[in-house]
Amino acid sequence: MLAFVLRRLFQAILVMLVVALVSFSLFRFVGDPISVMVGQEATQEDRERMRQELGLDQPFPVQFAAYVGRIVQGEFGISYRVGRPVIDLILERLPATLELAFCAAIFALVFGVGFGVFTALRRARFSSKAIMTFSLIGVSLPTFLIGIGLIYLFSVELKWLPSFGRGQVTDLGFWTTGFLTLSGLKSMVLPAITLGLFQMTLIMRLVRSEMLEVLRTDYIKFARARGLSDRAVHFGHALKNTLIPVITIMGIKLGSLVAFAIITETVFQWPGVGFLFIASVQSVDIPLMATYLLLVALFFVTINLIVDMLYFIVDPRLKSGVALARH
Amino acid sequence: MTETSEALLEVRDLVVEFPTRRGILRAVDQISFSLMPGEVLGLVGESGAGKSLTGTALIGLLEPPGRIASGTVRLKGQQINGLPPEELRKIRGRRIGMVFQDPLTSLNPLYRVGEQLIETIRTHLPLSEAEARQRAVDLLMEVGIPAAERRLDSYPHEFSGGMRQRVVIALALAAEPELVIADEPTTALDVSVQAQIIAVLKRLCREKNTAVILITHDMGVIAETADRVAVMYAGRIVEIGPVRDVIKSPRHPYTKGLMGSIPDPEAEAERLIQIPGSMPRLTHIPKGCAFNPRCGFANDQCRTERPPVRAVGKGSVACFLDEAQLTALSLEARR
Structure with a gap:
């Protein structure tokens, strides 16, 4: 029984990781997030600096790991539309x-x-x-x-x-x-x-x-x-x-x-x-x-x-x- | 055949029919027999001869659209076919128990063996939970299940096939019925277990003076267990009589063929006797005697008229051949 439960739990975690990967790649579908965030007049240096600060210059697996890490800690990001933490909006x-x-x-x-x-x-x-x-x-x-x-x-x-x-x-x-x-x-x-x-x-x-x-x-x-x-x-x-x-x-x-x-x-x-x-x-x-x-x-x-x-x-x-x- | 009113079970001209789109099929055609208390009657025949249907018809469990079209079934003089379902239900399990072929599928897999036993006991007998539990333990011991007390809490899948059939027998006997209908109780079991199961069934029924209708195609089981035997062919009883007579000196040509197809280790014969052809389908039962196309003795009367059942020796035979011819057949079989 215990072995069965553990096996199922492991499978469940695997499924969640795959879903996290899909939802993470959502961010990439809409193009470069930096250009969404910075204004028209930002210079190339500004963009590079921001990219580094946000860790967006890191390889994909590293970024994904960071994303999963944030999720585990309960940080799901800020809503673009309302400007409040997403998790609060959803819990409401x-x-x-x-x-x-x-x-x-x-x-x-x-x-x-x-x-x-x-x-x-x-x-x-x-x-x-x-x-x-x-x-x-x-x-x-x-x-x-x-x-x-x-x-x-x-x-x-x-x-x-x-x-x-x-x-x-x-x-x-x-x-x-x-x-x-x-x-x-x-x-x-x-x-x-x-x-x-x-x-x-x-x-x-x-x-x-x-x-x-x-x-x-x-x-x-x-x-x-x-x-x-x-x-x-x-x-x-x-x-x-x-x-x-x-x-x-x-x-x-x-x-x-x-x-x-x-x-x-x-x-x-x-x-x-x-x-x-x-x-x-x-x-x-x-x-x-x-x-x-x-x-x-x-x-x-x-x-x-x-x-x-x-x-x-x-x-x-x-x-x-x-x-x-x-x- | 016993005709007196002291008979436990009396079946008269029982007909079981299935209405289908192509017309009404007669699966059991006017069979009659009776059973004394404590007597063991074997019901033999090929698959599809109507043996099992006879058994289910007796306890009123025919699957619709199958139905008893005519005839009577009397238990101790009381007609039980056509009773309201609730009355019939009270007879099932209480006065007539039933054992089915496959012990692996006869028990509900989701309930403990004890639960199923106690449920059956309490349905029929006014016992408390504790008393019913004690009775369940006794029953399991009687059918030879070791550590019965503990096994009560086991699920069916934790038993072997033979042990499960013992449980099924315990369930059938739970309310001490007067009659048990055992439908191929050993067919699904290993050969080594078959004899044990038959022995348990035989012993318990003798102890409790329970009559048994043993439905099987295994002549060996019949020879060992039954007092009398009825041979069915295409929904009809062709011969009925004391088991010794029917096996040693069968009179009906079909019975003779059936006995001839059993290997005898002492006989010198190199080949088993076969009956040519096969049993007709229900849709194509020939006119007259159902066996006539395969019978070596068939004459014009056999092809047009259905032979009546008549007493010959200690039994009865449904055949037009006269007594001398039948006796000659039986003597020939004995050789």
């Missing part, structure tokens, strides 16, 4: 995005697993077929269209829910939350559904097909032959086995909730990091873009690590090092 916006992703994930998980199990167990029912057909919409429609559609229906026509923003938020010092006010909660509904809908339908279809497969296995047949109740067979024996392959996909998908919140945040004017990122792209704010990239990668890597740990908890066969033979 992060709670909004994390709360949104969290709600979307809960929505996707609860309804995805619930509908998936339902449609697998009651395959012939009309309602199952209706859900399956409806889920095609979730898979095929682009996020922004769903968002706009929801806004039109629930904000413009029915006037039930706000169409943009986070509503009233409560500042807890280190975190601003929208969970404590009614307007905050109401503002959460539409963006969370918009962001989670695609994942929900995906999880639902995955759970359904996995569950159907598991229900055909010998141990389910044997569980029935032992006279166990349908409830015990379906939710005790089948569901647990269904969730093993589903966990991986869900983990990766939850990571992408944070990453792809950009579109939803733009549609709903949600004051999160995705919205911040779009703004920084428009003004070529490289330090912010690079940091955002690192942040998203960190999310993916962390979630993957957690998923791998979950495997250990759920599947006892991994503990003894037996290869995960397919049932």
Whole structure:
């Protein structure tokens, strides 16, 4: 177990280094940073002096090492656009995005697993077929269209829910939350559904097909032959086995909730990091873009690590090092 | 055949059908047999003869669209086919246990063996967690698993195939059912382990006076274990009788061919007898006797009419050949 964790940690660090390399090279894409910083009238000597001071005359690997060193110490640079440390800007916006992703994930998980199990167990029912057909919409429609559609229906026509923003938020010092006010909660509904809908339908279809497969296995047949109740067979024996392959996909998908919140945040004017990122792209704010990239990668890597740990908890066969033979 | 009401299980004209796009397929066609308490009945036949389907039909676990189209299954006089699912569930495991072919896939890999045992015990018997646990330990000891107490907390993958099949048997016997249906219980195991598993099954069922339907294509297992044997061909029972009679002097031409295909180490014969052709598919079951295209004795009646099952000697045979001809067959087989 420990060796496994260490190996995974090592892999995670490797992934982060590669992402850091990509985000570092972002700075080089836009040309010579010195010409961005100095004025028109700067002499060639000024430029050379500045280049030396900033260490930009060093070879690429040295510069990269320095960059990684700064990141490790928590220095992500100053935003070109706002002129404040990038990390502060992102930390201010992060709670909004994390709360949104969290709600979307809960929505996707609860309804995805619930509908998936339902449609697998009651395959012939009309309602199952209706859900399956409806889920095609979730898979095929682009996020922004769903968002706009929801806004039109629930904000413009029915006037039930706000169409943009986070509503009233409560500042807890280190975190601003929208969970404590009614307007905050109401503002959460539409963006969370918009962001989670695609994942929900995906999880639902995955759970359904996995569950159907598991229900055909010998141990389910044997569980029935032992006279166990349908409830015990379906939710005790089948569901647990269904969730093993589903966990991986869900983990990766939850990571992408944070990453792809950009579109939803733009549609709903949600004051999160995705919205911040779009703004920084428009003004070529490289330090912010690079940091955002690192942040998203960190999310993916962390979630993957957690998923791998979950495997250990759920599947006892991994503990003894037996290869995960397919049932 | 026993016809009295004291029979534990009585199957009458059981028909299992699968509706398909090309019409209805009859996988089990009007089979009848009965079983006394504590009796071991072997059910033999080639793959696809309908043996396993018969077993699953008896406990009401046919996979839809498969269904029992007609016939009755009576357990101690009570008809159990067509019962509401909940009633049938209470019979499964409690009164009829089942052992499947592959012990590697019969146990849920995510639960400890003890959890699966205790769950089964508590489903059927009004025992506390602690009592059920004690019973689980006893069961594991009975099926011959060493250090049963400790093994309760092991996962299925930590057992060998033979040990897992012992666990499966313990699970099937957990609520002391009156009947156990064992569907090819040894086929997936090493030859060296097969005999042990059969011995465990035989011993426990004799101790508890549990009747057994042993589904297999292994005549050796049947010869050693069963009291009576029923031979199935293309969904029908062609011959049923005491195991000694059927093996030593088979009367039906198919049974004779089947016995002839078993190697006898003492015999001088250089080649095994083969039955020409192969068993028909369900879509192409011939008219009349299903065996007629492969039978050396088939006449016009065999090709048009289905032979009724009639008593011959201590057993019954579904064949048009008269008694003298059948006896001649059996004598020939004995040589």
